Amino acid sequence: MTRSDAAPSEGEPIVAIATPVGVGALAVVRMSGSGVFDIADRVFSKAREPERPLAESPGYTAHFGRLYDGDSLVDEVIVLVFRAPNSFTMENMVEITCHGGPVVTKHVLKLLLDNGCRLAEPGEFTRRAFLNGRIDLLQAEAIGEMIHARSESAYRTAVNQMKGSLSGRLSELRDRLLQSRAMLELELDFSEEDVEFQSRDELSEQVDALQREVTELVDSYQHGRLLSEGVATAIIGRPNAGKSTLLNALLGEERAIVSHMPGTTRDYIEECFIYRNTMFRLTDTAGLREAVEEIEHEGIRRSYEKIAGADLILYMIDISEDDVDEEIPTISRISAEYPGTKLLVVANKIDRILEAPERMEAIRSACGCAVLGISALQEDGLAGLREEMNAMTRDLDKLHDASVLVTSMRHYEALRNAQDALQNARELIDAREETELVAFELRSALDYIGEITGRVVNEEVLNMIFDRFCIGK
Template identity: 45%
Template sequence: MFEETIVALATAQGISAIAVIRLSGIDAIAITQKVFQGKNLLDQPSHTIHFGNLKDGDRVIDEVLVSIFKAPNSFTKENSTEISCHGSPVIVKEIIKVLLKHGARLALPGEFTKRAFLHGRFDLAQAEAVADLIHAETDNARQAALNQMRGGFSKEINALREELIHFASLIELELDFGEEDVEFADRDDLKQLIYKIQKYTRGLIDSFDLGNVIKNGVPTVIAGKPNAGKSTLLNTLLNEEKAIVSDIAGTTRDVIEDEIILGGINFRFIDTAGLRETQDTIEAIGVERTRERMKKASLIIYLFDLTQTTLEDIKAEEEHLLSLNIPYIKVGNKVDRADPTLIERLTAENFIFISASEKIYIHELKEKILSYFHVNAVKTGDVMVTNLRHYQNLLQTHESLDRVLEGLDHGITGDIVAMDIRQALHYLGEITGTITTDDLLDNIFSKFCIGK
């Protein structure tokens, strides 16, 4: 596989001032030289840039700059070149076509980073952080990915794993002397190590809820009955006319969504069809989609029209909200037109009162939303779990170590203890890629963009 030289556009698709085309593989420099008119790239030192023409036979495609990276001093630890050309999609297509003609092949999604991992450039957790860094939409997400890419998380995991391997080796050695009743691994020391590992893994496990919010944002459904002001609130939060607003009940028939950043967190606000029984087939589909989105939300903003709502309505709708077991905020809309007596009675019911159309108390609503997600700025060196795969591996590691402790407390034989330790080592090794399968790698790197 690594004998092939791969090529892909490394910058975004579309028209731009410049585009960068990346090649990697044993023949990357030689293939580039075949189509480059300028200095002989094969004779140039690594980490140099050269100006010239990119040609297909006698036809000049573009004036380009070619950067040279010689193995092992490149991202993939292979020979690599990066061709900076003008950002016309036609030019990019022509350059890639001529490179393919001279022996390169199109890269698969994530193949550059996969080669870097397989060549030992970094471990699997760091490789996944590369993708997270590319897709980071907030500064907190960027810093969290950068911290993981720098390897602090991996170093700690590997150090603890090495200590556990030491004990596993001693217990395995005991099994070779089973008839002589010898003990090479001190059980009390082993317990202390397991407590130490579990303390670290528990901290990482507990960090996942926050890490997931930082990485993936918060899907927030705006729900309520027809004409409660859901679309108006979405437009007010986004500060643009995203959703159609009308006095006609049932105007919104499908979900409408957009994202804004509040307090360093990316919130995806989802406007939904009004909840009511309807004979309109299309509207009924929209209502069903609303209910499905509510079940999958991390937060629900439930709007009540204060000019139409009764206390009985509120009680009935809140019973449904409670059954979902999802955090929700009760928002009384149209406060500027509401009966003061109703507002007074609802004040003790943990309501937020707003006027979406007049933009009254919107700041207070945003503060309430943020109160559900306490996020301080992520600093250099902060370690948190943002990846579901890592979270699941850590849970399985923790459970395996629980079984080791239980076995030690009950005097279980060394072969069973060793089996549980090996299980914990397996799950820890999967995090950093010490233990991998082709299916695991294919699944991870297939989610990367082509040029990375």
């Protein structure tokens, strides 16, 4: 469906707790929709009387008073009034700041539900903001990404998107696509007269320019993904090489179970840590060996899945083992099979053997990859490891200074589809094919870009996006 650009309309009144559940000084309960002022007036008594009711109060005003359930006092609160269309949802809104705590907020929420509100669904406030034209779909997603940002760079990228940097770029692309398509549609209207309203050379140049811009956005996904999701880092190696110990040491907490028994890690464990503004998404995997049982075999299969999706592989070896050189073929094979992935051999337990430097050099020479010595248990060499991880992944950031980045797989796939449609259009133009075929490909590219901002969207996509939001957002 195509989103309507009609004037915003108010839906049924909804309510939700907008702050995290738990004990705190304050909490916020928000309402939006038709009749919210009347609902608030039924339960709220201002501290100073007589004053006009909330339904007659101007927008952006705060009112101190008490909430009552019949004759029973619920809480002393501050009520904020937002009048449509000058609110987040572009509907009439009321936000009630009460004392924090699960019992207090539960009573406030129940009071408003009993007086005519419906409990909001996940993301329903933001969904209404989108449907009423306050923000586009891309900006709505950016709000969710900002809330869930785990690093400063991810937060800054989300803020840029919420401000509309990517939306503006896509809007410009869409306008130019519309112009090119409009000329072709005009030709179709006059098809019997066999006229060209735009030369094919000029149209070809326009499509080339659009292709370059779409390709630039597609290419930015590599960096955008790293900012929003972190550098996918797989910790792999034989059982008992120290993978779980390293994960715990980098995180600074006992996240993974450490045991001397081989094969303890049956499934992967995933956690994040931040170093120099770069977020690393660490995955502790099952040890690589010939599995002795079905569960371990499945864990090893999942390990290889994580290796395939990694940006950085930390291959851990126990440098104190006499047969450590037998791991060289496996290291070389992984290096050859994943040439686009950074590989660092981490030689663990250097504190246990004097010959560690010589063994490390032999592996470095045989495999042609970086080798770094540490003692994960003693936390020796971890500072150097963090620096090396940061240095190795720095060049993944091809567009570090770019202000417009694609961070979502949904956006990336839509842009790839638009890229393909423009390529098809270019080939059709070169082959002097029918105008209708070229127009179809340009319409397809237009629709794919519209999917990102929500100009063209279906209910399933909306549900997928807003179900990820919390109830009060």
